[in-house]
Amino acid sequence: MERFDVNILGCGSALPTTRHFLSSQVINLREKLYMIDCGEGAQLQFRAMKLNFNRINRIFISHLHGDHCLGLPGLISTLGLLGRTSDLHIHIQPDAEKIFQPLLQYFCKELFFTVFFHAFDPQKNELIFEDRSLRVYSIPLKHRVPTAGFLFEEKPKSAHIIREMIDFYQIPISQIQAIKNGADFISPEGEIIPHSLLTRPADPPKRYAYCSDTAYYEKIIPLIEGVDLLYHEATFIEKDLQRATETYHSSARQAALIAQAAHVKKLVLGHFSARYPDENILLEEAQAVFSHTILANERMTLQV
Amino acid sequence: MERFDVNILGCGSALPTTRHFLSSQVINLREKLYMIDCGEGAQLQFRAMKLNFNRINRIFISHLHGDHCLGLPGLISTLGLLGRTSDLHIHIQPDAEKIFQPLLQYFCKELFFTVFFHAFDPQKNELIFEDRSLRVYSIPLKHRVPTAGFLFEEKPKSAHIIREMIDFYQIPISQIQAIKNGADFISPEGEIIPHSLLTRPADPPKRYAYCSDTAYYEKIIPLIEGVDLLYHEATFIEKDLQRATETYHSSARQAALIAQAAHVKKLVLGHFSARYPDENILLEEAQAVFSHTILANERMTLQV
Numbered sequence: 117m118e119r120f121d122v123n124i125l126g127c128g129s130a131l132p133t134t135r136h137f138l139s140s141q142v143i144n145l146r147e148k149l150y151m152i153d154c155g156e157g158a159q160l161q162f163r164a165m166k167l168n169f170n171r172i173n174r175i176f177i178s179h180l181h182g183d184h185c186l187g188l189p190g191l192i193s194t195l196g197l198l199g200r201t202s203d204l205h206i207h208i209q210p211d212a213e214k215i216f217q218p219l220l221q222y223f224c225k226e227l228f229f230t231v232f233f234h235a236f237d238p239q240k241n242e243l244i245f246e247d248r249s250l251r252v253y254s255i256p257l258k259h260r261v262p263t264a265g266f267l268f269e270e271k272p273k274s275a276h277i278i279r280e281m282i283d284f285y286q287i288p289i290s291q292i293q294a295i296k297n298g299a300d301f302i303s304p305e306g307e308i309i310p311h312s313l314l315t316r317p318a319d320p321p322k323r324y325a326y327c328s329d330t331a332y333y334e335k336i337i338p339l340i341e342g343v344d345l346l347y348h349e350a351t352f353i354e355k356d357l358q359r360a361t362e363t364y365h366s367s368a369r370q371a372a373l374i375a376q377a378a379h380v381k382k383l384v385l386g387h388f389s390a391r392y393p394d395e396n397i398l399l400e401e402a403q404a405v406f407s408h409t410i411l412a413n414e415r416m417t418l419q420v
Numbered sequence: 421m422e423r424f425d426v427n428i429l430g431c432g433s434a435l436p437t438t439r440h441f442l443s444s445q446v447i448n449l450r451e452k453l454y455m456i457d458c459g460e461g462a463q464l465q466f467r468a469m470k471l472n473f474n475r476i477n478r479i480f481i482s483h484l485h486g487d488h489c490l491g492l493p494g495l496i497s498t499l500g501l502l503g504r505t506s507d508l509h510i511h512i513q514p515d516a517e518k519i520f521q522p523l524l525q526y527f528c529k530e531l532f533f534t535v536f537f538h539a540f541d542p543q544k545n546e547l548i549f550e551d552r553s554l555r556v557y558s559i560p561l562k563h564r565v566p567t568a569g570f571l572f573e574e575k576p577k578s579a580h581i582i583r584e585m586i587d588f589y590q591i592p593i594s595q596i597q598a599i600k601n602g603a604d605f606i607s608p609e610g611e612i613i614p615h616s617l618l619t620r621p622a623d624p625p626k627r628y629a630y631c632s633d634t635a636y637y638e639k640i641i642p643l644i645e646g647v648d649l650l651y652h653e654a655t656f657i658e659k660d661l662q663r664a665t666e667t668y669h670s671s672a673r674q675a676a677l678i679a680q681a682a683h684v685k686k687l688v689l690g691h692f693s694a695r696y697p698d699e700n701i702l703l704e705e706a707q708a709v710f711s712h713t714i715l716a717n718e719r720m721t722l723q724v
Contacts, residue, residue: 130501132464138494156494157461163436182497182527190442190460193486197434215526222519223486 120145120270120322120420122345125161127386127412129351129365130183136388137161137414138183139328141347142172143268145250151175152266152326158187159194165415169198174245176252177208178328179238179263180215189219196227203230207244207252209262210235238264241339255339257330259364265327267340268420274298275315285309324420325380328387331361332370337378345420346380347412349387350398356391368398372405386412424449424574424626424724426649429465431690431716433655433669434487440692441465441718442487443632445651446476447572449554455479456570456630462491463498469719473502478549480556481512482632483542483567484519493523500531507534511548511556513566514539542568545643559643561634563668569631571644572724578602579619589613626724629684632691635665636674641682649724650684651716653691654702660695672702676709690716 121144128136138155142162149171151158162169172195177185188206195204206212213233220231236244236254239262245252248271255265274296282292287301295301301309325340328349340346351365360367366374368385375383383406388395395411402409425448432440442459446466453475455462466473476499481489492510499508510516517537524535540548540558543566549556552575559569578600586596591605599605605613629644632653644650655669664671670678672689679687687710692699699715706713 131498132467134468137464156491157464160436160441160461164438180526182494186494186497186527187460190486190490193490194435211526215522218519218522222484222515223490 118146118273118319120324122324122347122384122418122420123165123167124386124412124414124416124418125158125165126155126414127388128183129387129389130181131390133390136390138187139178139387140187141326142167143324145268145270147171148173148247148249150250150252150268153178153184153328154187154191155183156186156190159191161414162191165417169195170200172204175204175206175208176245176266177206177212178257178265178326179259179261180209180212181261181329184329185212188216189223192220192224192227192231195229196224199228201228203232205232205234207234207236209238236264238262253339255325255327255336257327257336258333259329259331263329265325265330265336267343268324268326270321270323272321273318275311275318277315281309281314285314287314322420327374329365331364332366332374334374334377337374340374340378340380342379342381344381345384345418346375346378346382347384347386348374350385350402351387351389353392353397353401356389368402369405372402372409375402375409376406381408383409384412384418385409422450422577422623424628426628426651426688426722426724427469427471428690428716428718428720428722429462429469430459430718431692432487433691433693434485435694437694440694442491443482443691444491445630446471447628449572449574451475452477452553454554454556454572457482457488457632458491458495459487460490460494463495465718466495469721473499474504476508479508479510479512480549480570481510481516482561482569482630483563483565484513484516485565485633488633489516492520493527496524496528496531496535499533500528503532505532507536509536509538511538511540513542540568542566557643559629559631559640561631561640562637563633563635567633569629569634569640571647572628572630574625574627576625577622579615579622581619585613585618589618591618628724631678633669635668636670636678638678638681641678644678644682644684646683646685648685649688649722650679650682650686651688651690652678654689654706655691655693657696657701657705660693672705673709676706676713679706679713680710685712687713688716688722689713 123142125140126137139153140158141152143150253267257263323343325343348371350368350371352360427446429444430441443457444462445456447454557571561567627647652675654672654675656664
């Protein structure tokens with residue numbers, strides 16, 4: 117099983133508490149790291165979780181509220197002090213570059229790498245990034261300011277080779293990658309050994325959806341249908357629904373309703389308001405609707 | 421004894437570690453809070469130390485390196501969310517306003533208070549702020565960029581009234597403040613009861629000096645002569661003096677030499693490099709020169 121983990125760096129909402137850091141996560145897909153949101157303190161949690169700064173590849177910012185992106189200048193400054201040389205790519209809204217550049221130009225003037233701001237339209241559901249192993253799509257959400265969630269989708273993987281078969285047919289190493297990718301093996305005697313005999317099927321590609329911050333918004337349901345893991349904000353409980361509606365946030369029950377309607381495999385709640393000393397109240401409310409629910413917590417690593 | 425405390429929010433140097441936050445302190449002088457430096461995460465530590473956000477009065481920034489000021493936007497944003505209405509005053513270098521304003525204008529647009537940037541010249545030793553109970557002076561330091569430390573000096577305090585004397589002479593409440601401030605009491609019969617008989621002397625005014633970041637710099641010695649508490653950076657040990665000199669930082673021994681020469685009452689070391697897993701090596705090096713030395717640590721509160 118190849119690694120596809122979500123590391124929770126922070127899952128609090130805008131006000132700091134003693135329990136939670138501000139929003140930030142790091143996806144580890146086969147040892148490449150992709151960050152989602154970067155609230156203040158993200159670099160501290162990054163270090164605390166013993167993640168490797170050199171492996172940060174791309175950063176995806178959901179929206180331009182401070183608790184989701186004010187950790188960027190400090191993180192970039194630290195990457196500079198660590199001697200990073202490979203460019204850093206930030207997928208973010210069009211406004212962001214002009215907002216952050218004066219600060220970066222002052223505090224990060226001695227970088228050996230370039231910070232690229234890639235603007236995307238949070239109001240569209242589209243492919244915003246793709247590499248050899250991954251596609252990332254934006255998911256338009258419903259918040260006070262333009263906001264997008266992200267769908268991280270693994271590309272189809274190659275089949276698992278069956279070692280005993282390789283030994284038995286004395287297949288040269290040079291041909292193994294082709295067989296993994298679907299080829300048959302033709303022996304020196306001309307015998308065709310079919311791919312299916314030499315391999316076990318590939319693991320199905322996994323999908324992870326991040327939906328924060330957002331009010332209850334049914335339009336996302338088809339976009340996250342059947343994902344292996346959904347992180348959905350649950351800032352409030354149902355009793356505080358009026359406050360949730362006013363501020364364009366969700367209750368835990370609403371997060372669970374979305375998870376249920378989208379047939380996701382597992383729901384993780386986050387973006388907790390500081391007002392609930394015991395977040396089990398959120399968990400119980402969501403589990404009453406959708407049992408495969410857990411609470412996010414700092415320094416938690418979830419397998420997708 | 422009236423309160424004059426230093427709360428250590430962070431005492432690490434530029435790179436985050438699992439042990440230390442970035443530079444930030446909060447002075448509590450008679451329940452008014454004055455912040456010195458505001459590295460990323462300062463607002464998180466502020467909350468963790470159960471300090472009251474409403475009582476932040478002024479912020480003093482030593483220099484424009486990210487680890488000393490990148491916590492400002494997040495802190496200001498949080499003060500806004502908490503409904504602050506009283507203005508916030510930041511004493512900082514002239515460049516700062518134009519660097520921070522684009523970010524503040526975007527992320528902190530709905531504030532009910534104004535953020536004032538008060539520029540001061542870090543190359544001068546001068547009074548930069550004064551209120552009823554306090555004077556703050558800049559202390560020019562020697563660093564890679566213009567940098568100033570700060571001397572916090574209590575104003576002379578009024579004498580302590582001796583309750584038994586008040587009762588004995590039946591002194592009306594209306595006259596007590598005048599007596600505290602130095603007046604004699606004249607009884608209805610015309611008898612003069614001298615101030616010295618009615619009071620115990622005032623506590624001597626206390627002084628606290630913050631010197632970070634700086635290379636070894638003897639010019640500060642007369643400016644911090646005899647302070648009750650000195651926070652001096654000790655990024656390195658003597659063995660790494662070359663690195664200290666290159667980066668305009670101090671060794672623990674150098675901090676102790678300054679403390680000794682300035683006859684300070686107590687030295688607290690901070691701004692620790694990430695390279696020393698056990699900081700007792702810094703403490704021992706300093707104590708060999710100046711025994712009244714301690715190590716700073718997060719969430720520590722020191723009485724001046």
